[in-house]
Amino acid sequence: MPNYWNPWHGCIKHSPGCKHCYVYRQDEMYGDGKRANVVKKNADFDLPIKRKRDKSYKLRSGQIIYTCMTSDFFVEQADEWRSEAWAMIRLRKDLRFFIFTKRIDRFRVNLPDDWGAGYENVIIGCTVENQAMADYRLPIFNELPIKHKVIIIAPMLEKMDISAYLNDEIHEVATSGESGIEARILDYDWILDIRRQCVEKDIPFCFHQTGAKLVKDGKLYRIHRYHQISQARKANIDYKLRRDLEMDTEVQKKLRFD
Numbered sequence: 312m313p314n315y316w317n318p319w320h321g322c323i324k325h326s327p328g329c330k331h332c333y334v335y336r337q338d339e340m341y342g343d344g345k346r347a348n349v350v351k352k353n354a355d356f357d358l359p360i361k362r363k364r365d366k367s368y369k370l371r372s373g374q375i376i377y378t379c380m381t382s383d384f385f386v387e388q389a390d391e392w393r394s395e396a397w398a399m400i401r402l403r404k405d406l407r408f409f410i411f412t413k414r415i416d417r418f419r420v421n422l423p424d425d426w427g428a429g430y431e432n433v434i435i436g437c438t439v440e441n442q443a444m445a446d447y448r449l450p451i452f453n454e455l456p457i458k459h460k461v462i463i464i465a466p467m468l469e470k471m472d473i474s475a476y477l478n479d480e481i482h483e484v485a486t487s488g489e490s491g492i493e494a495r496i497l498d499y500d501w502i503l504d505i506r507r508q509c510v511e512k513d514i515p516f517c518f519h520q521t522g523a524k525l526v527k528d529g530k531l532y533r534i535h536r537y538h539q540i541s542q543a544r545k546a547n548i549d550y551k552l553r554r555d556l557e558m559d560t561e562v563q564k565k566l567r568f569d
């Protein structure tokens with residue numbers, strides 16, 4: 312059962328974090344003719360409203376749907392398709408759509424008229440990779456009417472200070488290194504420093520994955536892609552739970568009130 316939806320594929324490199332974009336790497340290895348720098352609508356564009364033979368939706372109710380993982384939802388070349396995508400998101404209120412973007416400055420392009428203070432079923436992850444991008448994107452992010460906001464620091468390229476942008480509207484800060492043969496180094500001290508900033512503001516923090524090259528205590532570790540998430544988990548430095556991002560299923564409500 313898929314828990315992702317890629318309405319279009321391909322993207323244009325945009326900022327330093329895009330240098331080794333995994334969409335480009337995946338297409339080079341297994342792209343089957345796809346070209347990552349050409350933005351095309353996918354056959355599964357309307358997946359959220361597709362139904363199985365028994366008439367039930369293909370995307371099972373109650374899930375978080377990772378949206379537009381092989382592109383950027385706000386990429387210019389998809390402007391003509393975005394209104395239709397928003398309409399499907401509005402229709403499937405029983406799903407929660409998690410959208411990551413490096414183009415938060417284009418958020419309002421084709422935003423639905425009834426967006427208001429934001430759709431309850433949309434989580435927006437504003438991605439930043441260095442101090443300059445944080446200082447540009449996060450003030451914009453903070454001003455936008457979005458019900459569920461997450462800051463994604465990925466791939467983290469340098470030590471960063473985001474403390475000025477942490478407020479009660481931020482549900483979580485998630486940090487990651489870079490994958491791939493040419494990955495840039497992640498210093499574990501940078502991660503700990505972001506964690507400290509989150510703890511000081513009581514904002515949930517997650518060390519999602521180490522990336523391929525992690526420096527800890529001055530020593531460089533090369534980490535196979537199969538272990539990058541588990542190694543970050545082993546560090547055991549996450550702070551608080553991501554409760555706000557989960558669906559309010561009946562089971563979760565029950566657990567909460569028991």
Ligand code: SF4
Nearest residue numbers: 322323324329332382
């Ligand atoms: S914005 Fe994301 S998908 Fe687009 S090129 Fe950059 S890293 Fe790749």
